[in-house]
Amino acid sequence: MSHDEVAATEGLLAFIGESPSMFHTCAAIRRRLDAAGFTYLPEGDAWTVEPGGAYYTQRNNSSVIAFRVGERALAKDGRFHFQLTAAHGDSPTFKIKAVPELEGPEGTRRLNVEAYGGMIDYTWFDRPLSVAGRVLVREGSRVESRLIAPEEPIALIPSLAVHLDRSVNDGFSPNRAVDLCPLITAGELGEGAFDAYVAKAVGVEPEQVLARDLFLVNRQPACVWGAAQEFVSSPKLDDLMCAYVSLEAFLAAQNPACVTVYCCFDNEEVGSNTKQGAMSTLLADTLTRLTAALGLTPEDYRRALAKSMLVSCDNAHAVHPNHPEKHDAGNRCRLNGGLVIKEAANQHYCTDAFSRAAFEAVCDRAGVPYQTFANRSDMAGGSTLGNLSNIQASMHAVDVGCAQLAMHSSYETAGVRDVTLAAQALQAFFEADLTIDEADAIELG
Known part of the structure; x- marks a missing residue:
């Protein structure tokens, strides 16, 4: 090229x-x-x-x-x-639901998401993920829309190890309500952590956040690649x-x-x-x-x-x-x-x-x-x-x-x-x- x-x-x-x-x-x-x-x-x-x-x-x-x-x-x-x-x-991506957190075993917490569009589900596993979209916040008598797109990854959808599913390479059809819930903490963060994170990102208190349209974002960097620089992936x-x-x-x-x-x-x-x-x-x-x-x-x-x-x-x-x-x-x-x-x-x-x-x-x-x-x-x-x-x-x-x-x-x-x-x-x-x-x-x- x-x-x-x-x-x-x-x-x-x-x-x-x-x-x-x-x-x-x-x-x-x-x-x-x-x-x-x-x-x-x-x-x-x-x-x-x-x-x-x-x-x-x-x-x-x-x-x-x-x-x-x-x-x-x-x-x-x-x-x-x-x-x-x-x-x-x-x-195509996954949208975060109004009540965003799911409790998991041993203190873990996950995001509660649903599909937006027809994505290839397995491509979302084991990748650094963040969120992006808009947040509606109360400022006095006014409700304002603010954009949010933190650069740091805050979630990941972990695969089940091959040792725990020996048939995974024979065919895998993930259940979106079970397998595709992004992990956000192993136990350090408590209930309401995601809402607190969103509020901090837009500079308000959690109780000021009234609504949000937030989606998962793959934070893997885009690149031009190939020995002849033929390809772009993103x-x-x-x-x-x-x-x-x-x-x-x-x-x-x-x-x-x-x-x-x-x-x-x-x-x-x-x-x-x-x-x-x-x-x-x-x-x-x-x-x-x-x-x-x-x-x-x-x-x-x-x-x-x-x-x-x-x-x-x-x-x-x-x-x-x-x-x-x-x-x-x-x-x-x-x-x-x-x-x-x-x-x-x-x-x-x-x-x-x-x-x-x-x-x-x-x-x-x-x-x-x-x-x-x-x-x-x-x-x-x-x-x-x-x-x-x-x-x-x-x-x-x-x-x-x-x-x-x-x-x-x-x-x-x-x-x-x-x-x-x-x-x-x-x-x-x-x-x-x-x-x-x-x-x-x-x-x-």
Whole structure:
């Protein structure tokens, strides 16, 4: 890998390091938008939007949408439209319950957790763990939200020794209520220790803590590795890799002819049907409000959607070196081969021939490689947020992602070069002057 490709990956790892929870991801994105001169538009305020301006809004401190209005976006030629990317900022993990502690034998105490999303459970064993998220605290008559993400590991889920389970290597299906309870003390800490720890971390007394959304965090450091520096491994590559590269592309792109939009949604891993998920009204609310603030009508908004295009960005399964038989013979992708276009006949991905052709034409013109992914025909695949966001704001859309291994592991692997290639492809999309004629033709200006 080249020095520039490795440097681009270090930027990704810095972003992931800032983002141990979806709330921290939103904050990390907002910091970059603020540094780039974007104006924050709170959902509860009136919006003023002008051509040439750059803006963002957020919901729940866990989802964020940013947009740039091109100087010529309002040209009187009936071409007002949006070009969007959408990724998600949450990852599979374990959430800590309201009553957080479980008593154990001989004075031990454990955390009481439940699954958030569909993770590979065994990858969470024997790793240094911490917690991250938000805490709601009482300050006088005011209740405030504060972020917490201690760097020191405070918990670990210990495996049962092979001497005590001789069949463990024959197959292990852990019970989440029994086997996956993180150990926090061998006896030195008493009842209420976790709540006291959280309160101290946010600078209040335990009785001031009213509620919390806290999740387990794998504190194993991310790294670039391999004799040729080909690989990057880290927690949360799905989907912070796409959240990062699409943000980098959005900030670097210039397109005076349309409104470019960057979205990072929460709750994709649990179905997106929350007030801040891709299935919520957040995207439609943002697009309708910015349209109205520009002096346009609801009719103009609906016409704009028909001429708009979304690139849904969520990572894809690279062909596994030990199990190539799990992948389609022709439609499979590899690490460091470029952004992956994903398609499924059951419409769990939003790609169709029209959107695929549009995105491929953009990449071809920019000279950026891309790949194809489809599931084996006898295996059920996953889904992502493209189709879900289209429920509220329907437009042409394509599903893409970076190839990776061990998706939904607590420590995932992707290709170093794909950080650069994905950013290049998405920047080319943001900068393309697209004219969409129903589902008949696309003009790349």
